[in-house]
Amino acid sequence: MDLSVRIGALRLKNPLMSASGCFGYGMEYADVVDLSTLGAVVVKGLFLAERPGHPPPRIVETPAGMLNAIGLQGIGVHRFVREKMPELRARGATVIVNICGTTIDEYTEIARILSDVEGVAALELNISCPNIKEGGISFGCNLVNTRQVVSAVRKATPLPLIPKLTPNVTDVSSFAHVAEEAGADAVSLVNTFLAMAIDVETRRPRLSNVMGGLSGPAIRPIAVRMVYECARLVRIPVIGMGGIASAADVLEFMIAGATAVQVGTANFVDPFIWGKLESGVREYMRRHGIERVSELTGTLDIPGEKRA
Numbered sequence: 001m002d003l004s005v006r007i008g009a010l011r012l013k014n015p016l017m018s019a020s021g022c023f024g025y026g027m028e029y030a031d032v033v034d035l036s037t038l039g040a041v042v043v044k045g046l047f048l049a050e051r052p053g054h055p056p057p058r059i060v061e062t063p064a065g066m067l068n069a070i071g072l073q074g075i076g077v078h079r080f081v082r083e084k085m086p087e088l089r090a091r092g093a094t095v096i097v098n099i100c101g102t103t104i105d106e107y108t109e110i111a112r113i114l115s116d117v118e119g120v121a122a123l124e125l126n127i128s129c130p131n132i133k134e135g136g137i138s139f140g141c142n143l144v145n146t147r148q149v150v151s152a153v154r155k156a157t158p159l160p161l162i163p164k165l166t167p168n169v170t171d172v173s174s175f176a177h178v179a180e181e182a183g184a185d186a187v188s189l190v191n192t193f194l195a196m197a198i199d200v201e202t203r204r205p206r207l208s209n210v211m212g213g214l215s216g217p218a219i220r221p222i223a224v225r226m227v228y229e230c231a232r233l234v235r236i237p238v239i240g241m242g243g244i245a246s247a248a249d250v251l252e253f254m255i256a257g258a259t260a261v262q263v264g265t266a267n268f269v270d271p272f273i274w275g276k277l278e279s280g281v282r283e284y285m286r287r288h289g290i291e292r293v294s295e296l297t298g299t300l301d302i303p304g305e306k307r308a
């Protein structure tokens, strides 16, 4: 049975990756998960400098999901390279670094720094960050800004480039299309949905930042729909995520068109989920006589509609 998948020039041993921000910098989970068994470890988003993030409360449980406003806390790219990369390399992890910026120059500088670091397999571009030159609106909510940031980073690095799309737009597939035209090797989606929760007794917001991002099973059907729409439009691989908590969920995203998937919130509920996801996918493949997991991508069978 072949679980390997290709993301541009990158070959992953299986389609299961940790989602950024839900697996620390990888080493935090090294005692419970053999990092070398994951398709890739996608690390917490990195800005150029260290950032404290928002004050607590930063996480709220919601029905079938969770709301977070961490505020992209992080150790910055230089400390990551010095303190985290040596251990990740030693553990044999395939490392994808999620990068953030508040200007295009910040994105390109981080990309340049990471291009020279041994063991960085690809860059995931978190374009949900606020663009401070445009009044703080997220790069990923505007097609022109999305094209500019992806093109600029494309020129700054030979590493495989994976823009991560925000779902907080009307037509996410047009953003996937622009990312592809600007030179992306793949796109990943979805990031969290902008949301909020209120404590009615105090009439205060439950998060210090008032609004945050919704993740977990609550968002899965919307994420599956968005992955399906993007995969139909672009030729580059689509990496799907949003509420994956079982092998059936992995398969659902792949059938919708994902080449690989990421798992975020479910890892907080069950850090041992990885082995279960892999064995569940293998069991399905055995039952359906599937030799290579990549055969599953985009195989949705809509009654009455001809398959491409």
Ligand SMILES: Cc1cc2nc3c(=O)[nH]c(=O)nc-3n(C[C@H](O)[C@H](O)[C@H](O)COP(=O)(O)O)c2cc1C
Pocket (backbone or CB within 6 Å): 019, 020, 021, 022, 044, 045, 046, 068, 070, 072, 098, 126, 164, 190, 191, 192, 214, 215, 216, 217, 219, 241, 242, 243, 244, 262, 263, 264, 265, 266
């Ligand atoms: C606590 C937390 C922190 C996150 N931090 C990041 C981040 O730094 N960069 C990023 O691109 N996405 C970040 N995300 C979004 C996740 O990577 C993922 O896109 C989203 O949670 C949907 O997947 P899930 O439902 O499996 O969690 C974060 C999500 C959570 C819950």
